[in-house]
Amino acid sequence: MNEPANFSNIHKFYDFINSLVTLGFDKSWRKEASKYLIPGSVLDLGSGTGASYRDLMSFDVTALDPDTQMLSLNKFNKKVVGKSEDLPFSDNSFDNILCCFVLRNVENVQRSFNEVERVLKPGGKFVLLDMTRPKNTLLKQIHKIGTYLVLHLIGIFTLNLSEYRFLYFSLDKLPAPEILIEDITLEPKFLKRIGLFGFVYLGLFEKS
Ligand SMILES: C[S@@+](CC[C@H](N)C(=O)[O-])C[C@H]1O[C@@H](n2cnc3c(N)ncnc32)[C@H](O)[C@@H]1O
Structure with missing residues (x-):
């Protein structure tokens, strides 16, 4: 696959493009994800521009x-x-870890899950939100064509084709979320698909 996206190249219009690509729904998905946090501290993992x-x-x-x-x-x-x-925090540091649209960018997902478990306090929540492909084969193909066109066009217009090509390919980088979460040793509370065709997933996990 391509090199990881260099977000430095697109940081100024990241939020705008993100809203464009998701038709503004990214905000409501983040809002829903934050409803599952418990009072206290939050590590916003891969916080980016702080969306x-x-x-x-x-x-x-x-x-x-x-x-x-x-x-x-x-x-x-x-x-x-x-x-x-490689999180620079001691064990049991946070009440919550929120991770929105990040996992497809990390180099080592299993190590990241291990680190999430380590720095979360017992009883703490891990909320995971990301994009994937729809489950249904036909919808998956439609989604592939749509995202290919949209992301390549944005890449051309913003003169950042390699970043947006990475984002396109990253949608196929990880296994489907239903399989991916088997690598999380925290207790799963739920995993649901949301968004058009179910191309977004939201999961909640708890450290016992
Ligand atoms: C698509 S942005 C998401 C930003 C934000 N969470 C949001 O909801 O819009 C992905 C972010 O993940 C960051 N990232 C990439 N690799 C990472 C890693 N290994 N650990 C943490 N963050 C990472 C990128 O720098 C980028 O800011």
Whole structure:
């Protein structure tokens, strides 16, 4: 597959393009994801520009991302440069970990899941939101063609074709969420598909 997306190249219009691609639904999906958080601290894993800022105002948030350009636009007070595979926090640090639209970008998903479990407090929640492909074979093909056209056009118009090509290919990078979550050793509470054709998934997990 292509090199990982360099979000530095697209950080200025990331939020706008994200809303365009998801027809504005990304905001309501993040809002729904944040409803499953318990009061206390939140690690916004792969926080980027801080798109979840409004949904997390009542929490003590630490925003983590490896991309300093994305973080430069992020309004959270506590910002940490780092990667999900090697979290710079001690064991049992957070009441919640929120991870929105990040997993397809990480290099080592299993290590990231292990780190999530390590830094989450017992009883803590892990909320996972991301895009995938629809389950149905026909809808999957339609989705592939649609995302191919839309993401390549955006890439051409914004002169960032390689980043948007990565985003297109990343949709097929991981197994379907129903299989992917078998690698999470936290207790699964639910996994549901949302969005048009079910191309988005939302999962809740708890550390016992
Ligand atoms: C598509 S953006 C999502 C940003 C934000 N969570 C949102 O809801 O819009 C993906 C983010 O994941 C970050 N990222 C890439 N690899 C990562 C890793 N290994 N650990 C944590 N974040 C990572 C990127 O820098 C980028 O800011």
